[in-house]
Amino acid sequence: xxxxxxxxxxxxxxxxxxxxxxxxxxxxxxxxxxxxxxxxxxxxxxxxxxxxxxxxxxxxxxxxxxxxxxxxxxxxxxxxxxxxxxxxxxxxxxxxxxxxxxxxxxxx
Numbered sequence: 001x002x003x004x005x006x007x008x009x010x011x012x013x014x015x016x017x018x019x020x021x022x023x024x025x026x027x028x029x030x031x032x033x034x035x036x037x038x039x040x041x042x043x044x045x046x047x048x049x050x051x052x053x054x055x056x057x058x059x060x061x062x063x064x065x066x067x068x069x070x071x072x073x074x075x076x077x078x079x080x081x082x083x084x085x086x087x088x089x090x091x092x093x094x095x096x097x098x099x100x101x102x103x104x105x106x107x108x
Contacts, residue, residue: 020065021091025050025058030084033068034092037083067091 021027025047032038032046044055059082062068067088073079 020061021067021094023058025054026062027095029055029058029062030067030088030091031095033082033084033088034095037081040080040082043082062088 021030028047028050029043032043038046040055040059043059044050044052047055050058059068059070063070066085069083069085071081071083073081
């Protein structure tokens with residue numbers, strides 16, 4: 001096996017993928033949205049101790065990346081619903097692999 005250098009990692013698809021989904025809250029947001037669609041406030045409760053500012057920024061990034069879809073319902077006050085896109089749904093195998101790895105290696 002050849003040795004990998006930091007330069008190999010920085011230009012790799014692994015690096016770009018981690019940059020997109022590797023944030024502190026990003027994977028938890030995606031995990032919840034893989035279960036079902038959520039309104040903003042419900043998603044914030046489900047994710048945990050995330051601030052509104054951070055959650056909004058993470059969701060905006062995920063929408064721009066095409067992983068999440070945002071729908072604004074024209075009510076007063078407006079209700080915003082987030083759902084996973086087919087592109088985001090394709091990450092389900094990643095989460096399944098991470099879960100299996102954790103079960104195998106993170107036993108107490």
